[in-house]
Amino acid sequence: MKVTISHIKADIGSLPGHSTVFKPVVDEVEGYVKEHGSSLLKSYYISHVGDDIQITMIHTRGTDDEEVHRLAWEAFKAGTVVAKKYGLYGAGQDLLKDSFSGNVKGMGPGVAEMEINARPSEPFIVFMMDKTEPGAFNLPIFRMFGDPFNTPGLVIDPNMHEGFIFEIWDIIEGKKIKLATPENTYDILGLIGSKSRYVIKRVYTKKTHEKLPDENVAVISTDKLSLIAGEYVGKDDPAGVVRIQSGLPAAGEVLEAFAHPYLVSGWMRGSFNGPLMPVGMKDAKMTRFDGPPRVVALGFVYKDGALSGPVDMFDDPAFDGARRTAVEIADYLRRMGPFEPHRLPEDDMEYTSLPRVLERHKSKFEPIEDTPKGKKVKVATTDVD
Ligand code: 13P
Ligand code: 13P
Ligand code: MG
Ligand code: MG
Ligand code: MG
Ligand code: MG
Known part of the structure; x- marks a missing residue:
């Protein structure tokens, strides 16, 4: 059905x-x-x-x-x-x-x-993030569906062993591509490591994709507010739905992708890198430096029109370690104040209010004589190590 x-x-x-x-x-x-x-x-x-x-x-x-x-x-x-x-x-x-x-x-x-x-038992987890952008899902979704060190089911379970198909969107150019693991793993990582541009939109199983090309097992919101509004109007704060079990990663495998608080873009004024802290609903509020960025996981089971649950999956001492590390990372990064790489790089600041501040000095810049004008080299013409 x-x-x-x-x-x-x-x-x-x-x-x-x-x-x-x-x-x-x-x-x-x-x-x-x-x-x-x-x-x-x-x-x-x-x-x-x-x-x-x-x-x-x-x-x-x-x-x-x-x-x-x-x-x-x-x-x-x-x-x-x-x-x-x-x-x-x-x-x-x-x-x-x-x-x-x-x-x-x-x-x-x-x-x-x-x-x-819907399968006879249809369990899924809704992940909801605040103070970050859609690309924050790239790393954990890849770990869930593409990394056997996170998801041993990729090695152990014959139904997962052949890998998954990732639909990746270039949200700047408005284009998409489908690439599969394990054969395209390095290409996928080459793209989704650039998380402000290439974002995982959907994941498909190989088995169903030929017969049912629209049947997906994970979907992430990729709406980018700055691209809609043309300026900073708050962060996108993405959400994702991930189906689990029977040929898909187990509940514990998808949660495991958040057991280490890796860095995401967002946090204060949408302009800083910070650790993504997994929390239960009781801690789903933003405080320190408007964060740190947080993720909540609600587990449901669907059957015959009804939802059972949710279970507040990160409301658990098993994630205390991740939360502690997140606080340590926050302590460390905050000491950098307005400096990169705590503050986002210039390209990402384009959509914040910083250009308006710097605009007033633009005409005051004087040329420096006899200095090579710095141009970023776009394409390496020879192989470099
Ligand atoms: P159970 O045998 O408890 O159902 O566990 C199976 C499983 O998927 C554990 O990750
Ligand atoms: P929100 O997108 O969550 O509103 O964040 C805005 C912000 O600038 C926080 O410092
Ligand atoms: Mg928000
Ligand atoms: Mg807000
Ligand atoms: Mg927002
Ligand atoms: Mg069981």
Whole structure:
């Protein structure tokens, strides 16, 4: 039986800065979905991480469904009215367009959707991040589906042994490519290591891909707010849905990808590298330097239209070590203040407010005589070691 998982999220205001959602706003969003979604949805779950409200919806209308997208958009609009009433900071922040036009994509909210042939047992985990960008998923998704040191199932389980297909999007050029593991592993890594440009959008199994090319096992929201708005309007704060077990990575294998807090871009003013800290819902608020960036994992099982769960997977002492390391990394990096590589490199700062600050000095730069003008070499013409 075909079923669609649609996860749509947005920041529509928070308190006191970009720290956390406000209960009356979450309640309004939930109330709207409950009241207006009963004929559209089989089930839904409303959650949040940091200042982003997250709507997980189960239905049979397929991906990009106008009515499901409209429901989420209007729920966020209704929540924004309440956010404004309380004077929340950044009320309506991610709703970048005035009116809904058929699809929530390109309008600000992040979308991760997949239409699947539900298995007899259909467990999946929704990962939700705050204070970072879609490329933050590259490393952990690769580890889950492509790295046998993270996922021994790739070695041990005959159903996983042949590898997976990764759909990678170039979000700057608007192009995509499919590459498979293990044969294209190094090419995949060559692309997705550039995480502000190449992002993993979906993962497919090889076995089903020929017969069912749309059947995917992981999907990540790749919506980039700065590309929509043309300027910094907050970070994208991505979410992803990952199916697990029976020929796919086990729950523990997908969680294991977050057991080390690697660096992601975002954090304060969307302008800094910082550790991604796995937390339970009780710690899903942003404090130190508006972070550090956090990821929450909610585990569900789907059956016959109903969702069981969620289980708050990182609310567990087994991830205390990752959290401790994240705090140590934060201590270390913060001492660098506004310097790279804590602060993001110049290219990534293009969409922040820094260019406006530096603009006033632009005309004051004087030429330096007899100095070779520095040009970045784009292509190496000879092999270099
Ligand atoms: P169980 O035998 O407990 O179901 O475990 C199987 C498994 O997938 C562990 O990762
Ligand atoms: P959000 O995208 O989570 O609102 O973050 C904005 C910001 O600038 C935090 O410092
Ligand atoms: Mg915000
Ligand atoms: Mg946010
Ligand atoms: Mg944001
Ligand atoms: Mg068992």
